[in-house]
Amino acid sequence: MFAAAVAVFLTTIPVSCGDTGRDGGAAECAEGFAEAYFNWDYAKAAAYADTASRKWLAYMASQVDSSDVAALGGMDGRASAEVSQVCLDSAGAEAHAEVRVWNFLRKREIGAAPEVCRDTAVGIKLLRIGRGGGWKVSIDAPL
Numbered sequence: 456m457f458a459a460a461v462a463v464f465l466t467t468i469p470v471s472c473g474d475t476g477r478d479g480g481a482a483e484c485a486e487g488f489a490e491a492y493f494n495w496d497y498a499k500a501a502a503y504a505d506t507a508s509r510k511w512l513a514y515m516a517s518q519v520d521s522s523d524v525a526a527l528g529g530m531d532g533r534a535s536a537e538v539s540q541v542c543l544d545s546a547g548a549e550a551h552a553e554v555r556v557w558n559f560l561r562k563r564e565i566g567a568a569p570e571v572c573r574d575t576a577v578g579i580k581l582l583r584i585g586r587g588g589g590w591k592v593s594i595d596a597p598l
Contacts, residue, residue: 482541505593534558
């Protein structure tokens with residue numbers, strides 16, 4: 456599914472992909488968001504997200520119960536994330552970051568116990584805020 460999403464993204468708008476560090480901070484924003492999000496620190500993740508995305512973070516936070524908190528406490532270490540690539544559209548207004556995430560809990564269904572996920576790849580969309588401004592993550596649903 457991730458590969459299909461990236462293929463659709465790459466065929467719909469002209470992009471420039473390259474090393475992180477030449478993206479005006481998009482990689483740092485995506486990585487900070489991913490580390491907060493996959494450690495279930497939705498308040499911290501909100502600092503990296505655009506206003507429209509915050510409803511999804513609030514929704515995710517509202518689904519955490521005491522058994523989830525216990526499962527998080529029992530984890531061996533925290534989730535970590537690393538951006539492997541950032542693709543910018545030709546106008547420099549949108550970016551797509553390919554992020555690898557390790558050692559996190561994934562909640563697949565409401566009411567079900569979360570499961571440990573050792574390694575996955577996610578695509579994160581970012582929008583440039585203001586003219587020449589910073590980046591914010593934009594999500595349309597929980598990751």
